[in-house]
Amino acid sequence: MKPNHLLETVMTKAELVSKIHEQSGLATKAQAEAALDALVNILTTAMKDGNSVTFTGFGSFKVIERAARKGRNPRTGMEINIPAGKAVKFTPGKALKDTVK
Template identity: 50%
Template sequence: MGFRENEINGINDLNLCDGEQAVNKTELIDHIATSADISKAAAARALDAMIDGVTTTLAKNDSVTLVGFGTFMVSERAARTGRNPRTKEEITIDAAKVPKFKAGKALKDAVN
């Protein structure tokens, strides 16, 4: 397992073990299952439903706000000029819509 759990103020805290860079989906599902006292299958369905809900909402150009956690939104990236690293030739990079996440206060406070 790539993390260890600590309890701080009654909340399970997901901490990376030494040398770990990130928690993967399987480890997150394990954490959800343990924290919510549900099966891993139910935790996986819940996480998949959350991801699907956010994706579907963003595809409609709407945003998802989870108070205290943050906001998922769509941002417009303007067209710009880039450069092909091999040929050094200038290329035009088209404008695009990109997903963006803005952390909420509680998440920012937890990180600091």
């Protein structure tokens, strides 16, 4: 039997657009999709520029620096060097944490 985290369902972009359309009052799904695309573009640009983005009660997105480190190739077990880089980190807000509990 698979662990619970592997049984999760995934909301697709089309399903998210439909939900935005239903709940926002936008006239068409095309407008809802344009709004979603704009949001993703704004978030991406902000983080690319090194800014954090915070939605009070939901959470925050920020870019973190990862140091170079050693790892292992899972197929061969050989040690590899993983270069330093950047990654996006999401920290959920209190309201989101409380809702998910």
